[in-house]
Amino acid sequence: MTVTLDRNVESFIGTPRQLFINGEWCDAASGKTFETPNPATGETLARIAEGDAEDVNRAVRAARKAFEEGPWSRMTPSERGRIIWRIGDLILEHADELAQLESLDNGKPFAVARGADVPLAADLFHYMAGWATKIEGNSINISVPYMPGANFHSYTLREPLGVVGQIIPWNFPLLMAAWKLGPALATGNCVVLKPAEQTPLTALRLAGLIAEAGMPDGVVNVVPGFGETAGAALAAHNDVDKVAFTGSTEVGKLIVAAAAASNLKKLTLELGGKSPNIVFEDADDGAIEGAANAIFFNHGQCCVAGSRLFVQQSRFDEVVDGVAAIAKSIKMGPGMEPSTQMGPLVSDEQFQRVTGFLESGKADGATALAGGGRYGDRGYFIEPTVLTNTRPDMKVVREEIFGPVLVAAPFTDLDEIAAVANDSEYGLGAGIWTKDISKAHALAKKLRAGTVWINCYNVFDAALPFGGYKQSGWGREMGHEALNAYTEVKAVTAQL
Secondary structure, X not given: OOOOOOHHHHHXXXXXXXXXXXXXXXXXXOOOEEEEEOOOOOOEEEEEEOEOHHHHHHHHHHHHHXXXXXXXXXXXXXXXXXXXXXXXXXXXHOHHHHHHHHHHXXXXXXXXXXXXXXXXXXXXXXXXXXXXXXXXXXXXXOOOOOOOOOOEEEEEEEEEOOEEEEEOOOOOXXXXXXXXXXXXXXXXXXXXXXXXXXXXXXXXXXXXXXXXXXXXXXXXXXXXXXXXXXXXXXXXXXXXXXXXXXOOHHHHHHHHHHHHHOOOXXXXXXXXXXXXXXXXXXXXXXXHHHHHXXXXXXXXXXXXXXXXXXXXXHHHHHHHHHHHHHHHXXXXXXXXXXXXXXXXXXXXXXXXXXXXXXXXXXXXXXXXXXXOOEOOOOOOOEOXXXXXXXXXXXXXXXXXXXXXXXXXXXEOOHHHHXXXXXXXXXXXXXXXXXXXXXXXXXXXXXXXOOEEEEOOOOOOOOOOOEOOEEOOEEOOEOOOHHHHOOEEEEEEEEEO
């Protein structure tokens, strides 16, 4: 039995989807389209217009005109805030529709999309709507040594950057669109958004809701297409003032190079992770379920997944066996089946990538306590996997897998685990499980990670900044920290 498709969803996926530029739906300039597959079956789900460099040019021109000449920049912050708030309301009003599109396109269970992705996306817009009226500068008292007796009035202004290119990933398509659009709009910018080619549907549906909310033409443009064409054109465009990207560290480095070679545009990058999840011997039993959730949520397709599990030696077997038992109990199936707890990976490419890591781990001597291979013979399903007998130099330990694959190892003391946990090129997230709150905070201070969870994992809120150390990225998403990434600071001084 599957969830009954909403009529709007049937109509949406049954009609070729176009680009959204300057408030209008339009075909790609080339006339080309591409297919987005249903990851549960591998069959075609929908057909999408394939944007490329010329479409990016059209979208950037529309965004620039909207920023320089359109009503968006002339609106009061309160007026902008009301439109942004309305976007959040419309997301909730269309929650089932959006969750079904997300489940079909990404593969995640409908219940997860409905219970997490959709309400979190709406909350982000609601949260950022409140910031629209609170973008403030400061007055500063100055004295100039070489101008004795002179008086000055100095203050700062925070102003929007202008045209922002945003490139989002396929693991949380709707939520990542919200994370990007919310702060950009709250600070008065105009946007060209490129969704991942694997999962363009909710971004396109969101474009329709944004227009319905009263957004002026050209403020938000959505150009689906491939990274090598549309994404590269956006990153290198000389009339784009900033690019915000979420995805792999490898692609993030290409975007840095493109920005440097063009107009030295500003960047925020939310990149890869290989996050440690650390369980001390005094942790309560909830640590076992917490460790499983840290890696298996969203099929392990989370940049912040707790993919490296470290357990104090005295409880290693208990905890790891417990996580393996949970892995074996997870009900797999298509996302639209109500009983499904874990759906397929997003694409054949991702399936092949994760399969390659599993083969590498096996060849290097790792032991699979659970999983270790494909599930079924149709779609892109990988069994929830727990690997032990690993070494720090193994590929499965060093590199981001981005699938439901956990590597587990024992440790003995606090000083040892801090060094081992930090032994990674990444620094996105980390988890700590212990009843000793002083020990938890002491370790949290030592960990080189942008987010540290204590006795919990995967806790997100629109007010919490999110981002990484080291090669996990530049800048922060969400919270008031995100506003700084979408504004310029201007100092003004007048002699009195």
